[in-house]
Amino acid sequence: MSTFELQPDFLIKDAGSLRSLYEPTHALALQKQRHTLGPNAQAFIRRSPFLCIGTQGNEGRADVSPRGDAAGFVRILDDSTLAIPDRPGNNRLDTLDNIIANPSVGLLFLIPGYDETLRVNGRARLTTQRDLLEEMAVGERLPKLAIVVEVDEVFLHCAKAFRRSHLWDPGSRQDRSEMPSLMQMILDDTTGAPDDPEAMTRMDENLEVAYRQTMY
Template sequence: MQHGSAITSEEQLRALYPPTHALAVQKLQPTLGVHAQDFIRRSPFVCLGTQNLDGRADVSPRGDPAGFVKILDNKTLAVPDRPGNNRLDSLSNIIANPAVGLLFMIPGFDDTLRVNGFARLVTDPELLETMSVNNRVPTLAIVVRVNEVFLHCAKALRRSRIWEPEHRQDRRQMPSLIKMILDETTGAPGEEEMRKIDAGLEEDYQKTMY
């Protein structure tokens, strides 16, 4: 990087780009309108962005059958917390700093929906029961009080061509999840032992999805 090339002020930043289009300003809404709600009901996948008080950021993927994020009213969403790795990064961040960002995606849609707000963790039995899958209720729900909502344009997904079948990549071109982790840490075992470990992970997926 050349000396002096870093952008250190918003004035410098704004000077690099043309003014915001009026529509981009208008699209920011304080509540969940009819189309935003329809988008959320269709979405099987959302990314949850959080940050702790020290500024450490985290983005966590959340997925379930379409409509798994509950719309409690036009200012409130509830996201079930399904079984994971128990690091609890997002949940710990929310306790420290309730500001969150959500990015909803729908397979086949190039547009996305962005929602910003403030979250809290709740264990209300009646709410959790509405999120039951396979007779298993989540341990808790992330309830988000919405303060910003806007539809995001299609450019990023069109550039990535993410939904086009001919651009799908073969998962076998990279090692398994566990092997990649072991390669970067303690070292992976031999091929035969690695097959057993990978099979165990797949079995665990089936048992602990909910």
């Protein structure tokens, strides 16, 4: 595949040029922004089993990471503070390293079947405070830490993105078998996947076992 290059004459480099491409912002789009979690935002968060968290390190490296658990896994501590349990993952710690370097975070909450999303921006800290972790335990397993977010702004996004994508439409679901398994794709991009299909199947099965054993 040849390298794509942007033509300099078409680059948008300043806010004036950017704004000239769009109609003025609707007044309601500006007014909907709040600085605390109102009743509707809190209800949305309690129903949400999934969010994406965006972070950025001191050197400008951006990262977006998924977080998911049973609906209500994000705790509302007060009308301007949230706590997100850090469940077991791959231990890259990209999000957590970034928060230590730069506390600014962006959260996007999703609810299956809802076309709207909730956006929360704020400042995050990491804590191992025992009483907080105990509130987010699953069985006897506590998260190693919690991401506590002080809310700066919160607002709902309209349904356009989800309706364009048909994300929740059963008819738009794609056949997972049309792409390799996660394990095979990782091996393809690193050490190389085995040529033996049975060996690859065993690796996929071992991954499923690991999922069950290390979910919490």
